[in-house]
Amino acid sequence: MRESKHFINGEYVGSVNTMPNFSPVTGEQIGVIHDGGETEVDLAVKAARSALNNGWANMELNERVALLHRLADRINERFDEFLEAECADTGKPYSLARHVDIPRGANNFKVFADMVRNVANESFTMPTPDGTGAINYSIRKPKGVIAAVIPWNLPLLLMTWKVAPALACGNTVVVKPSNETSLTTCLLGEVMNEVGIPKGVFNVVTGRGRSAGDALVRHQDVDAITFIGSTDTGEKLMTAAAVGVRDVALEMGGKNAGVVFADCDMDKAIEGTLRSAFANCGQVCLGTERVYVERSIFDEFVARLKEGAEQLKLGAPEDDSTNMGPLISASHRDLVLSYYQKAVEEGATVVTGGGIPDMPGELAGGNWIQPTIWTGLSEDAVVIKEEIFGPCCHIAPFDTEEEAIELANNSPYGLAAALWTENASRAHRVGQKLDAGTVWINSWFLRDLRVPFGGMKRSGIGREGGEHSLEFYTELQNICLKL
Ligand code: 6OD
Numbered sequence: 001m002r003e004s005k006h007f008i009n010g011e012y013v014g015s016v017n018t019m020p021n022f023s024p025v026t027g028e029q030i031g032v033i034h035d036g037g038e039t040e041v042d043l044a045v046k047a048a049r050s051a052l053n054n055g056w057a058n059m060e061l062n063e064r065v066a067l068l069h070r071l072a073d074r075i076n077e078r079f080d081e082f083l084e085a086e087c088a089d090t091g092k093p094y095s096l097a098r099h100v101d102i103p104r105g106a107n108n109f110k111v112f113a114d115m116v117r118n119v120a121n122e123s124f125t126m127p128t129p130d131g132t133g134a135i136n137y138s139i140r141k142p143k144g145v146i147a148a149v150i151p152w153n154l155p156l157l158l159m160t161w162k163v164a165p166a167l168a169c170g171n172t173v174v175v176k177p178s179n180e181t182s183l184t185t186c187l188l189g190e191v192m193n194e195v196g197i198p199k200g201v202f203n204v205v206t207g208r209g210r211s212a213g214d215a216l217v218r219h220q221d222v223d224a225i226t227f228i229g230s231t232d233t234g235e236k237l238m239t240a241a242a243v244g245v246r247d248v249a250l251e252m253g254g255k256n257a258g259v260v261f262a263d264c265d266m267d268k269a270i271e272g273t274l275r276s277a278f279a280n281c282g283q284v285c286l287g288t289e290r291v292y293v294e295r296s297i298f299d300e301f302v303a304r305l306k307e308g309a310e311q312l313k314l315g316a317p318e319d320d321s322t323n324m325g326p327l328i329s330a331s332h333r334d335l336v337l338s339y340y341q342k343a344v345e346e347g348a349t350v351v352t353g354g355g356i357p358d359m360p361g362e363l364a365g366g367n368w369i370q371p372t373i374w375t376g377l378s379e380d381a382v383v384i385k386e387e388i389f390g391p392c393c394h395i396a397p398f399d400t401e402e403e404a405i406e407l408a409n410n411s412p413y414g415l416a417a418a419l420w421t422e423n424a425s426r427a428h429r430v431g432q433k434l435d436a437g438t439v440w441i442n443s444w445f446l447r448d449l450r451v452p453f454g455g456m457k458r459s460g461i462g463r464e465g466g467e468h469s470l471e472f473y474t475e476l477q478n479i480c481l482k483l
Pocket of ligand 1 (some may be wrong): 283286447
Protein backbone atom coordinates (compact mmCIF):
# COMPACT_ATOMS: atom_id res chain seq x y z
CA MET A 1 0.00 0.00 0.00
CA ARG A 2 1.32 3.41 -0.93
CA GLU A 3 0.91 6.03 1.75
CA SER A 4 0.53 9.73 0.92
CA LYS A 5 1.48 11.72 4.01
CA HIS A 6 1.79 15.44 4.53
CA PHE A 7 5.26 16.89 4.01
CA ILE A 8 5.73 19.64 6.57
CA ASN A 9 9.00 21.34 7.45
CA GLY A 10 10.99 18.65 5.64
CA GLU A 11 9.30 15.69 7.36
CA TYR A 12 6.51 13.31 6.46
CA VAL A 13 3.70 13.38 9.02
CA GLY A 14 0.39 11.58 9.17
CA SER A 15 -3.15 12.49 10.24
CA VAL A 16 -5.73 10.67 12.26
CA ASN A 17 -8.08 10.71 9.27
CA THR A 18 -7.17 8.82 6.13
CA MET A 19 -8.92 7.93 2.90
CA PRO A 20 -8.35 5.19 0.31
CA ASN A 21 -6.62 5.76 -3.03
CA PHE A 22 -8.02 3.64 -5.87
CA SER A 23 -6.36 2.67 -9.12
CA PRO A 24 -8.23 4.16 -12.10
CA VAL A 25 -7.00 1.18 -14.12
CA THR A 26 -8.38 -1.66 -12.01
CA GLY A 27 -10.55 0.02 -9.37
CA GLU A 28 -8.52 -1.66 -6.63
CA GLN A 29 -7.21 0.17 -3.62
CA ILE A 30 -3.55 0.99 -4.09
CA GLY A 31 -2.94 3.28 -1.18
CA VAL A 32 -3.99 5.46 1.68
CA ILE A 33 -4.07 9.24 1.73
CA HIS A 34 -3.81 11.22 4.93
CA ASP A 35 -6.65 13.69 5.09
CA GLY A 36 -5.37 16.92 6.59
CA GLY A 37 -7.37 19.76 8.08
CA GLU A 38 -6.82 22.96 10.02
CA THR A 39 -4.13 21.51 12.30
CA GLU A 40 -1.91 20.24 9.48
CA VAL A 41 -2.49 23.34 7.38
CA ASP A 42 -1.53 25.59 10.28
CA LEU A 43 1.71 23.64 10.85
CA ALA A 44 2.54 23.79 7.15
CA VAL A 45 1.85 27.53 6.86
CA LYS A 46 3.95 28.22 9.98
CA ALA A 47 6.81 26.17 8.50
CA ALA A 48 6.53 28.08 5.23
CA ARG A 49 6.50 31.45 7.01
CA SER A 50 9.51 30.55 9.09
CA ALA A 51 11.49 29.31 6.05
CA LEU A 52 10.61 32.51 4.22
CA ASN A 53 11.87 34.69 7.05
CA ASN A 54 14.89 32.55 7.79
CA GLY A 55 16.71 32.80 4.52
CA TRP A 56 14.87 31.53 1.43
CA ALA A 57 13.52 34.94 0.42
CA ASN A 58 16.94 36.57 0.83
CA MET A 59 19.14 33.75 -0.38
CA GLU A 60 21.70 34.90 -2.90
CA LEU A 61 19.96 34.49 -6.25
CA ASN A 62 22.60 32.30 -7.88
CA GLU A 63 22.43 29.93 -4.95
CA ARG A 64 18.64 29.62 -5.23
CA VAL A 65 18.87 29.14 -8.98
CA ALA A 66 21.52 26.43 -8.56
CA LEU A 67 19.34 24.59 -6.04
CA LEU A 68 16.36 24.62 -8.42
CA HIS A 69 18.54 23.29 -11.25
CA ARG A 70 19.77 20.54 -8.97
CA LEU A 71 16.15 19.76 -8.11
CA ALA A 72 15.25 19.39 -11.79
CA ASP A 73 18.30 17.17 -12.36
CA ARG A 74 17.35 14.97 -9.44
CA ILE A 75 13.77 14.56 -10.72
CA ASN A 76 15.31 13.40 -13.98
CA GLU A 77 17.64 11.01 -12.15
CA ARG A 78 14.57 9.54 -10.41
CA PHE A 79 12.52 9.74 -13.61
CA ASP A 80 11.27 6.14 -13.50
CA GLU A 81 9.96 6.51 -9.94
CA PHE A 82 8.04 9.66 -10.84
CA LEU A 83 6.76 7.96 -13.99
CA GLU A 84 5.56 4.90 -12.15
CA ALA A 85 3.89 6.92 -9.37
CA GLU A 86 2.18 9.31 -11.78
CA CYS A 87 0.78 6.49 -13.90
CA ALA A 88 -0.34 4.50 -10.85
CA ASP A 89 -2.32 7.50 -9.62
CA THR A 90 -3.80 8.65 -12.93
CA GLY A 91 -3.85 5.52 -15.09
CA LYS A 92 -2.40 7.52 -17.97
CA PRO A 93 -0.16 5.70 -20.47
CA TYR A 94 3.55 5.61 -19.68
CA SER A 95 4.15 6.70 -23.28
CA LEU A 96 2.32 9.98 -22.53
CA ALA A 97 3.75 10.68 -19.08
CA ARG A 98 7.25 9.82 -20.29
CA HIS A 99 7.10 12.51 -22.97
CA VAL A 100 4.89 15.13 -21.36
CA ASP A 101 4.26 15.01 -17.60
CA ILE A 102 7.60 14.06 -16.11
CA PRO A 103 10.03 15.93 -18.40
CA ARG A 104 7.90 19.06 -18.19
CA GLY A 105 7.61 18.60 -14.41
CA ALA A 106 11.41 18.77 -14.15
CA ASN A 107 11.88 21.42 -16.80
CA ASN A 108 9.52 23.90 -15.11
CA PHE A 109 12.17 24.35 -12.39
CA LYS A 110 14.96 25.08 -14.87
CA VAL A 111 12.91 27.49 -16.97
CA PHE A 112 11.70 29.62 -14.07
CA ALA A 113 15.06 29.56 -12.28
CA ASP A 114 16.74 30.89 -15.42
CA MET A 115 13.97 33.39 -15.98
CA VAL A 116 14.38 35.12 -12.60
CA ARG A 117 18.12 35.33 -13.14
CA ASN A 118 17.70 37.10 -16.45
CA VAL A 119 14.88 39.52 -15.79
CA ALA A 120 15.69 43.25 -15.77
CA ASN A 121 14.27 45.88 -13.41
CA GLU A 122 12.70 49.05 -14.77
CA SER A 123 14.22 52.44 -14.00
CA PHE A 124 13.18 56.04 -14.71
CA THR A 125 15.05 59.29 -14.17
CA MET A 126 12.98 62.41 -13.51
CA PRO A 127 13.53 66.14 -13.19
CA THR A 128 12.96 67.88 -9.83
CA PRO A 129 12.14 71.58 -9.21
CA ASP A 130 15.58 72.23 -7.70
CA GLY A 131 17.29 70.78 -10.74
CA THR A 132 19.05 67.90 -9.01
CA GLY A 133 16.78 65.22 -10.48
CA ALA A 134 15.77 61.87 -9.09
CA ILE A 135 16.03 58.29 -10.08
CA ASN A 136 13.36 55.62 -9.66
CA TYR A 137 14.00 51.94 -9.87
CA SER A 138 11.82 48.97 -9.07
CA ILE A 139 12.73 45.77 -7.33
CA ARG A 140 10.74 42.59 -7.03
CA LYS A 141 10.12 41.04 -3.64
CA PRO A 142 8.61 37.62 -3.02
CA LYS A 143 4.94 37.78 -2.20
CA GLY A 144 5.33 35.48 0.81
CA VAL A 145 3.63 32.18 1.56
CA ILE A 146 1.83 30.85 -1.51
CA ALA A 147 -0.94 28.24 -1.38
CA ALA A 148 -1.09 26.08 -4.52
CA VAL A 149 -4.24 24.02 -5.10
CA ILE A 150 -3.54 21.49 -7.83
CA PRO A 151 -5.81 19.21 -9.92
CA TRP A 152 -5.51 15.53 -10.79
CA ASN A 153 -5.21 15.55 -14.57
CA LEU A 154 -1.53 16.51 -14.97
CA PRO A 155 -0.41 16.37 -11.33
CA LEU A 156 3.36 16.83 -11.47
CA LEU A 157 3.34 19.07 -14.53
CA LEU A 158 0.77 21.48 -13.12
CA MET A 159 2.08 21.44 -9.57
CA THR A 160 5.59 22.38 -10.69
CA TRP A 161 4.19 24.96 -13.14
CA LYS A 162 3.03 26.80 -9.99
CA VAL A 163 5.71 25.80 -7.46
CA ALA A 164 8.72 26.47 -9.72
CA PRO A 165 8.06 30.19 -10.34
CA ALA A 166 6.91 30.63 -6.74
CA LEU A 167 10.18 29.25 -5.35
CA ALA A 168 12.33 30.90 -8.01
CA CYS A 169 10.93 34.27 -6.94
CA GLY A 170 11.82 33.57 -3.29
CA ASN A 171 8.40 32.55 -1.97
CA THR A 172 7.68 29.47 0.10
CA VAL A 173 4.74 27.19 -0.67
CA VAL A 174 2.09 24.94 0.78
CA VAL A 175 0.69 22.60 -1.88
CA LYS A 176 -2.66 20.86 -1.68
CA PRO A 177 -2.59 18.17 -4.38
CA SER A 178 -5.83 16.52 -5.45
CA ASN A 179 -6.79 13.62 -3.18
CA GLU A 180 -6.92 11.52 -6.37
CA THR A 181 -3.25 12.13 -7.16
CA SER A 182 -0.90 12.94 -4.30
CA LEU A 183 1.94 10.54 -5.06
CA THR A 184 4.31 12.62 -7.17
CA THR A 185 3.77 15.74 -5.06
CA CYS A 186 4.68 13.76 -1.94
CA LEU A 187 7.66 12.18 -3.70
CA LEU A 188 8.93 15.64 -4.59
CA GLY A 189 9.35 16.29 -0.85
CA GLU A 190 12.04 13.60 -0.71
CA VAL A 191 13.83 15.19 -3.64
CA MET A 192 13.66 18.63 -2.01
CA ASN A 193 15.46 17.18 1.02
CA GLU A 194 17.98 15.31 -1.12
CA VAL A 195 19.15 18.41 -2.96
CA GLY A 196 19.22 20.61 0.14
CA ILE A 197 16.22 22.90 -0.32
CA PRO A 198 15.82 24.34 3.21
CA LYS A 199 13.13 22.78 5.36
CA GLY A 200 9.78 24.54 5.22
CA VAL A 201 10.28 26.00 1.74
CA PHE A 202 8.08 23.29 0.16
CA ASN A 203 5.22 21.83 2.18
CA VAL A 204 2.39 19.52 1.22
CA VAL A 205 -0.94 18.93 2.92
CA THR A 206 -2.80 16.00 1.40
CA GLY A 207 -6.49 15.24 1.65
CA ARG A 208 -9.90 16.34 0.52
CA GLY A 209 -10.73 19.74 -0.89
CA ARG A 210 -13.39 20.30 1.71
CA SER A 211 -10.97 19.60 4.58
CA ALA A 212 -7.35 20.33 3.63
CA GLY A 213 -8.09 22.61 0.66
CA ASP A 214 -10.66 24.68 2.45
CA ALA A 215 -8.47 25.16 5.55
CA LEU A 216 -5.54 26.18 3.36
CA VAL A 217 -7.29 28.87 1.33
CA ARG A 218 -8.93 30.33 4.44
CA HIS A 219 -5.67 30.48 6.43
CA GLN A 220 -4.94 34.16 6.98
CA ASP A 221 -1.16 33.78 6.95
CA VAL A 222 -1.30 32.65 3.30
CA ASP A 223 -0.41 35.67 1.17
CA ALA A 224 -1.68 34.49 -2.22
CA ILE A 225 -3.45 31.51 -3.74
CA THR A 226 -2.74 29.89 -7.06
CA PHE A 227 -5.27 27.41 -8.39
CA ILE A 228 -6.01 25.13 -11.32
CA GLY A 229 -9.38 23.41 -11.45
CA SER A 230 -13.03 23.87 -12.17
CA THR A 231 -14.64 27.28 -12.50
CA ASP A 232 -17.13 26.46 -9.73
CA THR A 233 -14.35 25.72 -7.24
CA GLY A 234 -12.37 28.73 -8.45
CA GLU A 235 -15.29 31.01 -7.72
CA LYS A 236 -15.51 29.70 -4.15
CA LEU A 237 -11.80 30.06 -3.71
CA MET A 238 -11.90 33.65 -4.91
CA THR A 239 -14.51 34.42 -2.28
CA ALA A 240 -12.26 32.92 0.40
CA ALA A 241 -9.32 34.94 -0.90
CA ALA A 242 -11.26 38.17 -0.58
CA VAL A 243 -11.06 37.80 3.20
CA GLY A 244 -7.70 39.36 3.99
CA VAL A 245 -7.41 40.79 0.43
CA ARG A 246 -5.21 38.00 -0.92
CA ASP A 247 -4.26 37.77 -4.58
CA VAL A 248 -5.43 34.84 -6.73
CA ALA A 249 -4.25 33.26 -9.98
CA LEU A 250 -7.03 31.10 -11.37
CA GLU A 251 -6.70 28.64 -14.25
CA MET A 252 -10.14 27.16 -14.71
CA GLY A 253 -12.47 25.40 -17.11
CA GLY A 254 -12.69 25.45 -20.86
CA LYS A 255 -15.08 24.44 -23.61
CA ASN A 256 -12.51 24.89 -26.29
CA ALA A 257 -13.26 25.06 -29.98
CA GLY A 258 -11.38 23.55 -32.88
CA VAL A 259 -12.01 25.35 -36.18
CA VAL A 260 -11.16 23.40 -39.32
CA PHE A 261 -11.17 25.18 -42.68
CA ALA A 262 -11.41 23.40 -46.02
CA ASP A 263 -7.93 24.71 -46.85
CA CYS A 264 -6.36 22.80 -43.94
CA ASP A 265 -3.87 19.99 -44.25
CA MET A 266 -6.41 17.25 -43.51
CA ASP A 267 -3.88 14.75 -42.14
CA LYS A 268 -2.56 17.31 -39.65
CA ALA A 269 -6.05 18.46 -38.68
CA ILE A 270 -7.18 14.91 -38.00
CA GLU A 271 -4.07 13.97 -36.07
CA GLY A 272 -4.22 17.22 -34.05
CA THR A 273 -7.93 16.95 -33.29
CA LEU A 274 -7.55 13.33 -32.20
CA ARG A 275 -4.93 14.48 -29.71
CA SER A 276 -6.81 17.56 -28.56
CA ALA A 277 -10.04 15.63 -27.97
CA PHE A 278 -8.73 12.33 -26.61
CA ALA A 279 -5.24 12.80 -25.12
CA ASN A 280 -5.14 12.07 -21.38
CA CYS A 281 -8.63 10.56 -21.85
CA GLY A 282 -9.93 14.05 -22.63
CA GLN A 283 -8.96 15.30 -19.18
CA VAL A 284 -7.07 18.42 -20.24
CA CYS A 285 -8.51 21.87 -19.67
CA LEU A 286 -7.11 22.90 -23.08
CA GLY A 287 -8.77 19.99 -24.88
CA THR A 288 -11.17 20.43 -27.79
CA GLU A 289 -14.79 19.51 -27.04
CA ARG A 290 -16.41 21.53 -29.86
CA VAL A 291 -15.17 21.07 -33.41
CA TYR A 292 -16.44 23.32 -36.23
CA VAL A 293 -15.64 22.11 -39.75
CA GLU A 294 -16.20 23.90 -43.07
CA ARG A 295 -19.16 22.24 -44.74
CA SER A 296 -17.36 21.11 -47.92
CA ILE A 297 -15.05 18.81 -45.91
CA PHE A 298 -17.47 18.00 -43.09
CA ASP A 299 -18.37 14.43 -44.10
CA GLU A 300 -14.78 13.47 -44.84
CA PHE A 301 -13.57 14.99 -41.56
CA VAL A 302 -16.22 13.20 -39.49
CA ALA A 303 -15.45 9.87 -41.19
CA ARG A 304 -11.72 10.23 -40.67
CA LEU A 305 -11.99 11.37 -37.04
CA LYS A 306 -14.29 8.41 -36.36
CA GLU A 307 -11.76 6.05 -37.93
CA GLY A 308 -8.98 7.58 -35.81
CA ALA A 309 -11.00 7.40 -32.59
CA GLU A 310 -11.86 3.77 -33.21
CA GLN A 311 -8.18 2.95 -33.65
CA LEU A 312 -7.21 4.33 -30.24
CA LYS A 313 -6.06 1.50 -28.06
CA LEU A 314 -7.31 1.51 -24.50
CA GLY A 315 -5.10 -0.47 -22.18
CA ALA A 316 -2.73 -0.81 -19.27
CA PRO A 317 -0.45 2.22 -18.71
CA GLU A 318 2.79 0.26 -18.99
CA ASP A 319 1.85 -1.24 -22.38
CA ASP A 320 3.62 0.93 -24.95
CA SER A 321 0.89 0.35 -27.52
CA THR A 322 -1.73 1.99 -25.23
CA ASN A 323 -3.00 5.35 -26.50
CA MET A 324 -5.68 6.06 -23.92
CA GLY A 325 -6.08 5.34 -20.23
CA PRO A 326 -9.20 5.39 -18.04
CA LEU A 327 -10.91 8.35 -16.42
CA ILE A 328 -9.58 9.37 -13.02
CA SER A 329 -12.37 7.99 -10.80
CA ALA A 330 -15.63 6.11 -10.79
CA SER A 331 -17.50 9.29 -9.87
CA HIS A 332 -15.92 11.21 -12.75
CA ARG A 333 -16.90 8.40 -15.11
CA ASP A 334 -20.49 8.63 -13.85
CA LEU A 335 -20.43 12.35 -14.59
CA VAL A 336 -19.01 11.90 -18.11
CA LEU A 337 -21.50 9.09 -18.81
CA SER A 338 -24.33 11.38 -17.72
CA TYR A 339 -23.25 13.76 -20.53
CA TYR A 340 -23.10 10.82 -22.97
CA GLN A 341 -26.70 10.08 -22.05
CA LYS A 342 -27.68 13.74 -22.17
CA ALA A 343 -26.25 14.06 -25.68
CA VAL A 344 -28.58 11.29 -26.90
CA GLU A 345 -31.54 12.85 -25.10
CA GLU A 346 -30.71 16.17 -26.76
CA GLY A 347 -30.86 14.51 -30.18
CA ALA A 348 -27.20 13.85 -31.02
CA THR A 349 -26.13 11.33 -33.62
CA VAL A 350 -23.52 9.14 -31.94
CA VAL A 351 -20.81 8.78 -34.59
CA THR A 352 -18.74 6.49 -32.40
CA GLY A 353 -18.48 5.42 -28.77
CA GLY A 354 -21.04 6.56 -26.22
CA GLY A 355 -20.53 3.98 -23.50
CA ILE A 356 -18.25 1.72 -21.51
CA PRO A 357 -15.88 -0.60 -23.39
CA ASP A 358 -15.35 -4.26 -22.54
CA MET A 359 -11.96 -4.51 -20.89
CA PRO A 360 -10.18 -7.80 -20.21
CA GLY A 361 -9.22 -9.33 -16.86
CA GLU A 362 -8.39 -7.02 -13.99
CA LEU A 363 -8.90 -3.94 -16.19
CA ALA A 364 -12.64 -4.63 -16.10
CA GLY A 365 -12.84 -2.91 -12.70
CA GLY A 366 -11.30 0.36 -13.94
CA ASN A 367 -12.93 3.63 -15.00
CA TRP A 368 -12.78 2.95 -18.73
CA ILE A 369 -14.91 4.85 -21.19
CA GLN A 370 -15.19 4.93 -24.96
CA PRO A 371 -13.86 7.87 -26.95
CA THR A 372 -17.00 9.46 -28.29
CA ILE A 373 -17.94 11.72 -31.21
CA TRP A 374 -21.32 13.33 -31.79
CA THR A 375 -22.89 15.37 -34.56
CA GLY A 376 -26.29 16.99 -34.92
CA LEU A 377 -26.66 18.94 -31.67
CA SER A 378 -27.96 22.49 -31.62
CA GLU A 379 -25.69 25.16 -30.21
CA ASP A 380 -27.78 25.58 -27.07
CA ALA A 381 -27.51 21.90 -26.07
CA VAL A 382 -26.09 21.32 -22.58
CA VAL A 383 -23.41 19.09 -24.07
CA ILE A 384 -22.23 21.99 -26.23
CA LYS A 385 -22.30 24.50 -23.41
CA GLU A 386 -20.79 22.70 -20.42
CA GLU A 387 -17.26 21.41 -19.94
CA ILE A 388 -17.36 17.60 -19.82
CA PHE A 389 -13.66 16.78 -19.23
CA GLY A 390 -13.85 13.42 -20.92
CA PRO A 391 -12.79 11.88 -24.25
CA CYS A 392 -15.54 13.34 -26.40
CA CYS A 393 -16.31 16.05 -28.91
CA HIS A 394 -19.17 17.32 -31.00
CA ILE A 395 -18.60 18.21 -34.66
CA ALA A 396 -20.75 20.83 -36.43
CA PRO A 397 -20.50 22.33 -39.92
CA PHE A 398 -20.06 26.02 -40.80
CA ASP A 399 -20.24 27.93 -44.07
CA THR A 400 -18.32 31.17 -43.64
CA GLU A 401 -15.34 32.48 -41.71
CA GLU A 402 -17.60 34.90 -39.79
CA GLU A 403 -19.90 32.07 -38.78
CA ALA A 404 -16.95 29.97 -37.60
CA ILE A 405 -15.71 32.82 -35.39
CA GLU A 406 -19.17 33.41 -33.96
CA LEU A 407 -19.67 29.74 -33.18
CA ALA A 408 -16.25 29.35 -31.59
CA ASN A 409 -16.77 32.44 -29.41
CA ASN A 410 -20.26 31.42 -28.35
CA SER A 411 -19.16 30.08 -24.96
CA PRO A 412 -18.87 31.38 -21.41
CA TYR A 413 -15.31 30.05 -21.44
CA GLY A 414 -12.23 31.39 -23.22
CA LEU A 415 -9.21 29.25 -22.50
CA ALA A 416 -7.87 27.88 -25.79
CA ALA A 417 -8.71 27.27 -29.43
CA ALA A 418 -7.15 25.23 -32.25
CA LEU A 419 -7.32 26.54 -35.78
CA TRP A 420 -6.58 24.40 -38.83
CA THR A 421 -5.82 26.22 -42.10
CA GLU A 422 -2.94 26.52 -44.55
CA ASN A 423 -3.93 30.11 -45.39
CA ALA A 424 -1.58 32.32 -43.36
CA SER A 425 -3.69 35.49 -43.65
CA ARG A 426 -6.80 33.67 -42.54
CA ALA A 427 -4.88 32.03 -39.70
CA HIS A 428 -3.91 35.42 -38.23
CA ARG A 429 -7.21 37.11 -39.07
CA VAL A 430 -9.35 34.44 -37.44
CA GLY A 431 -6.91 33.67 -34.64
CA GLN A 432 -6.95 37.27 -33.46
CA LYS A 433 -10.75 37.33 -33.41
CA LEU A 434 -11.12 34.28 -31.19
CA ASP A 435 -11.84 34.97 -27.52
CA ALA A 436 -9.32 32.56 -26.06
CA GLY A 437 -6.17 33.05 -24.02
CA THR A 438 -4.23 30.73 -26.33
CA VAL A 439 -4.90 30.08 -30.02
CA TRP A 440 -2.94 27.26 -31.58
CA ILE A 441 -2.70 27.29 -35.36
CA ASN A 442 -2.04 23.90 -36.93
CA SER A 443 -0.99 22.51 -33.56
CA TRP A 444 -2.25 21.86 -30.07
CA PHE A 445 -0.62 22.00 -26.61
CA LEU A 446 2.62 23.29 -28.07
CA ARG A 447 4.05 25.11 -25.06
CA ASP A 448 6.79 27.72 -24.85
CA LEU A 449 6.99 28.52 -21.14
CA ARG A 450 7.95 32.15 -21.77
CA VAL A 451 4.59 33.09 -23.29
CA PRO A 452 1.52 34.43 -21.43
CA PHE A 453 -0.79 31.59 -20.49
CA GLY A 454 -4.27 31.88 -19.00
CA GLY A 455 -7.95 32.17 -19.76
CA MET A 456 -10.50 34.77 -20.73
CA LYS A 457 -14.10 34.95 -19.48
CA ARG A 458 -14.98 32.14 -17.02
CA SER A 459 -11.71 30.33 -17.80
CA GLY A 460 -9.59 32.34 -15.44
CA ILE A 461 -7.90 35.39 -14.08
CA GLY A 462 -4.33 36.40 -14.69
CA ARG A 463 -1.55 35.26 -16.96
CA GLU A 464 1.42 33.10 -16.03
CA GLY A 465 4.47 31.96 -17.94
CA GLY A 466 7.79 33.74 -18.38
CA GLU A 467 7.85 37.22 -16.89
CA HIS A 468 4.05 37.12 -16.51
CA SER A 469 4.54 34.70 -13.63
CA LEU A 470 6.53 37.39 -11.87
CA GLU A 471 3.44 39.58 -11.82
CA PHE A 472 1.77 37.09 -9.55
CA TYR A 473 4.66 35.68 -7.52
CA THR A 474 6.31 39.00 -6.63
CA GLU A 475 5.44 42.42 -5.29
CA LEU A 476 6.97 45.30 -7.21
CA GLN A 477 8.50 47.98 -5.02
CA ASN A 478 9.57 51.36 -6.36
CA ILE A 479 12.57 53.10 -4.80
CA CYS A 480 12.74 56.83 -5.54
CA LEU A 481 16.09 58.48 -4.80
CA LYS A 482 16.44 62.24 -5.04
CA LEU A 483 19.92 62.99 -6.33
O1 6OD B 1 0.83 23.83 -19.96
C1 6OD B 1 0.57 24.47 -18.95
O2 6OD B 1 1.38 25.23 -18.42
C2 6OD B 1 -0.75 24.37 -18.36
N1 6OD B 1 -0.98 25.20 -17.31
C3 6OD B 1 -1.65 23.49 -18.81
C4 6OD B 1 -2.95 23.32 -18.26
C5 6OD B 1 -3.70 22.24 -18.55
C6 6OD B 1 -4.96 22.01 -17.92
O3 6OD B 1 -5.50 20.91 -17.90
